[in-house]
Amino acid sequence: MTVEQGRNAKGTRGRPRSEAVERAILEGVVKLFEDGVPLADISVERIARTAGVGKATIYRRWSGKEEIFVDVLRGLEEPPATLPGTSMRDDLVVLVERIRRRGLNMRSSALLHNVFAQMKSLPKLWDVYHETVIEPQRRVVRDVLRRGVENGELRADVDLVLANELFVGPMLVRAVLRPNDPLDDDLAARIVDTVLEGMRPRK
Amino acid sequence: MTVEQGRNAKGTRGRPRSEAVERAILEGVVKLFEDGVPLADISVERIARTAGVGKATIYRRWSGKEEIFVDVLRGLEEPPATLPGTSMRDDLVVLVERIRRRGLNMRSSALLHNVFAQMKSLPKLWDVYHETVIEPQRRVVRDVLRRGVENGELRADVDLVLANELFVGPMLVRAVLRPNDPLDDDLAARIVDTVLEGMRPRK
Structure with missing residues (x-):
């Protein structure tokens, strides 16, 4: 609860x-x-x-x-994202957007900032948080990617663990490790579309 | 020194x-x-x-x-990467590989792990570390990307700050935030090549 x-x-x-x-x-x-x-x-x-x-x-x-702390943190989170289901691309944008919003919350809340700053010094708390909050979210992303391979939106030869990090990593880095960099409204869509499209010029 | x-x-x-x-x-x-x-x-x-x-x-x-701590941390780092200069792609692989190796060091060194775990609780130390260690490395990546736009390896319409995070973010996340995930030898090359190529299937 x-x-x-x-x-x-x-x-x-x-x-x-x-x-x-x-x-x-x-x-x-x-x-x-x-x-x-x-x-x-x-x-x-x-x-x-x-x-x-x-x-x-x-x-x-x-x-x-540790379990109490994680329940407190979970209580401060937004409810799980509702996936539009219109395409892998749209679902990914919603999931990456959620990370952006968590980043904004973290920046504006001294409480959250403070708790997460200490989290890495408490390996047991980190483990419980990872297992009960982070892992389920990663599984959602993995399922979305799997559906993308099935419907032809994602290359079938791509390692899905790596794909997960390519879509999610840039936002996580911006939100968690670079507190002074902007978190623009359209950042999630730009990340997802650029990773799908690639950065090599098309002839 | x-x-x-x-x-x-x-x-x-x-x-x-x-x-x-x-x-x-x-x-x-x-x-x-x-x-x-x-x-x-x-x-x-x-x-x-x-x-x-x-x-x-x-x-x-x-x-x-804080300045002393950062000098200690700098003394424990590998020397700056030597860029091959053969292509933007090859230079990026070397720079991302350096993050992978820092991740491996961090995992094997209780001292480094311990210091970095506390770093986020000490905002002034984090700021000095960011300014004197992280920022110069980001500038190197930015220069490499700029040369990539000039020689046609990178799309000219790409935001270079975002591009930086697309190449560097996945490895950073794996190295820093996911201590239990593998850091395979070929990870840097796979990240760089996948981001350049994109993940949408080519017809």
Whole structure:
């Protein structure tokens, strides 16, 4: 569940009640992030104290603080992209555009910027984030590329892992590694079309 | 100067003497890195103490610890790539290959991995590193691309900033953001050739 969804949960009884507890826990972590507490200093104990619950309540829902952090980050993400399905090209533009928007969010949110800056120092958090957020997105791109090979939009001899990085890599680099470079509105379409077309002049 | 060059300096007098002092300072910082001391905990004072010199000796050479860190990192880099100059394509392969090798170094060196993981939490260090290490490399790529437009290897209507990221981005992503993905020997050539050729099937 996401922080947003949690906000709509009613604290009556049974499952909704449980959602209210989860919401309190996740919002407590957001508060710690916002206060600039280093991730390494946030323990399950501290999360429990912030949310006013016992540690056991937390461990019934998550196996450790990394899983909680990832749920918080997921709650701050946009919902999954809806693919137009009109062509591989159009689907790719939507998926690359999503990376651009995540980049814009990251630039405007001190919280996100701060959390991601620390992420690489916490290999376990990085692993959980990678497995539960990044990998599913890569699979979506892979499926779109596979359909492109089937319908003739993509050369059949292309390595799909490499293709994935050719379409996604330039935007990721711009969004994550080059915070001062522009993220223009039409960047996703330009990347996808240029990679499809190639940069060698056509005679 | 680099740590490697420093190693050959003789501690006699004048400039060589000064190089021996610089070497001692830089190697002291390498030692702190190797001991896993967090970058945030390394002050100019601590560097001075480790190297057995006064703070003034350090400030005569560097304006702050960020500049020292970047000099250490630069000393651990391979020397600049020698461009074959036979074609834009061949020059690009050499430049992208250099990123692949930096990725391999990063994966095998706990020290480098550790320092880069912390880099994003230290914006000033990131800025100095970007300006003195990354920017000059981007300029080299840009010059190569410009020559490619001149000699007809690259479409003249292509945005050169975007082109830079299309060639360099996929390798950067693989090397820096996807530490578990393979960095095959022929990856640089495959990226450059695929981006030049495009991924749309040719009729």
